[in-house]
Structure formats: C-alpha cells, structure tokens
Amino acid sequence: MASKTYIVEHLDDELGPWSELEYLTIARESHEAGAKFCLSSVPPSLELPATLKAAPGFTADGQSVEVLYAQDKSHICLLDPSATKELSPEDGSTFDVFLFGGILGDDPPRDRTSELRKKGFEGRRLGPKQMTTDTAVRVTRMVVQEMVPLEKISYVDYPELRINKNESTEMPFRYVKGSNGEPIMPKGMVDLIKKDSEKGFGDLF
Numbered sequence: 001m002a003s004k005t006y007i008v009e010h011l012d013d014e015l016g017p018w019s020e021l022e023y024l025t026i027a028r029e030s031h032e033a034g035a036k037f038c039l040s041s042v043p044p045s046l047e048l049p050a051t052l053k054a055a056p057g058f059t060a061d062g063q064s065v066e067v068l069y070a071q072d073k074s075h076i077c078l079l080d081p082s083a084t085k086e087l088s089p090e091d092g093s094t095f096d097v098f099l100f101g102g103i104l105g106d107d108p109p110r111d112r113t114s115e116l117r118k119k120g121f122e123g124r125r126l127g128p129k130q131m132t133t134d135t136a137v138r139v140t141r142m143v144v145q146e147m148v149p150l151e152k153i154s155y156v157d158y159p160e161l162r163i164n165k166n167e168s169t170e171m172p173f174r175y176v177k178g179s180n181g182e183p184i185m186p187k188g189m190v191d192l193i194k195k196d197s198e199k200g201f202g203d204l205f
C-alpha cells in the first residue's frame with residue numbers, strides 16, 4: 001500500500017512547549033520511517049514555533065482533516081481510546097492515513113477525541129491506557145509499518161520522574177519502553193516536566 005501519513009488535528013487553542021516537543025518528535029520519526037506528518041487545523045492566528053517549521057518532515061495545514069479528505073474518508077483511521085477494535089498490523093493494508101487528536105493528555109481523560117469521532121472516521125484503539133500523542137503515533141507506526149502486534153510492544157506505564165531530592169511526579173500515561181528500559185519521551189521533555197512541576201502542573205498534561 002501507499003506510504004503512510006500521520007495527521008494530528010490540532011484541537012487546543014495554543015501550541016505550548018509540550019506540544020512543540022511532541023510534534024518535533026513525530027515529524028522526525030515519521031520522516032525517518034519514510035512517512036508523512038501533517039499538523040492540520042492550524043488557525044492562521046497561531047504562530048508556529050520556528051523549530052517546528054524548520055523540522056524535516058513537518059508540514060502544517062490550516063484546513064481540518066474533514067476538508068483535506070472530503071472526497072473519501074474510508075482510508076482514514078482515527079486512533080481513538082474509546083474504539084471497540086484494537087489496531088492490528090492488517091490495518092496497514094486497509095488504511096493509509098492515521099488520525100490523532102492534537103490534545104495534551106489529561107487526568108482523568110476528558111475524551112476530547114470525541115470531537116473527531118463525531119465526524120464519522122473509522123476508529124481503532126491502542127489498548128486501554130492513555131498515551132501521549134507522540135507515543136500514540138509511535139505505537140501506530142510500529143503496528144502498521146513494522147507489523148508488530150500491539151501486545152508484543154513493551155510499555156512503561158505511569159512512570160515516576162524524580163524532580164529533585166525530595167519530590168517525584170507520576171506521569172499518567174503509557175509509553176513505549178526504550179532499549180535502555182526507560183520510557184521513550186521527546187528530547188528535552190524530562191527537563192521541561194521538571195521545570196513545570198516546580199511551578200505546579202495545573203492543566204499542563
């Protein structure tokens with residue numbers, strides 16, 4: 001089948017440093033895997049960070065995914081934590097576009113993916129636990145491009161990050177386990193988490 005496209009529909013009003021690091025990582029990994037990455041629904045008023053605009057593999061579009069693919073939705077798969085079917089390697093032959101909500105995770109999850117579900121895309125789940133957007137794209141790529149079944153992927157759930165000598169924070173997400181046994185996170189994310197947790201997380205996830 002044709003090469004894969006990963007679309008993140010930007011659903012937040014802003015694009016803060018957490019999203020920037022996640023999107024940079026998705027752009028780089030998609031590019032390395034010979035896939036395309038598009039950040040859709042970017043409002044004209046939103047000035048994208050220069051690092052993102054310059055990243056190989058990064059493209060942005062002001063239109064929403066519905067408009068971009070108005071002709072035919074049947075080859076688009078929405079990665080949806082509430083879908084009843086799990087993503088499988090065979091889905092790589094059915095779909096060539098994989099759609100994700102550009103939403104920072106929250107705890108408990110507010111199901112903002114429903115904004116995309118309502119538009120009638122066929123959905124697949126990546127297991128029962130909430131992943132960060134870059135993790136969801138990474139897992140999808142492993143399943144549909146590398147043909148690894150979901151249950152064969154090693155994960156780290158809710159890792160504890162040490163902020164300083166006295167404090168640590170638990171990340172309320174599932175991550176892919178790297179070869180060093182640590183959760184795979186965007187470069188710079190651990191430092192950002194430490195910095196933000198000193199200020200108090202609030203609605204940062």
Ligand code: SAM
Nearest residue numbers: 079080081100101105109111112113126131136
């Ligand atoms: N709290 C969320 C919500 O409001 O829906 C989940 C946001 S999650 C950080 C961002 C995106 O990653 C979701 O919109 C979805 O596309 C994808 N995602 C994350 N975990 C997933 C899972 N277990 N199954 C399917 N998709 C998932």
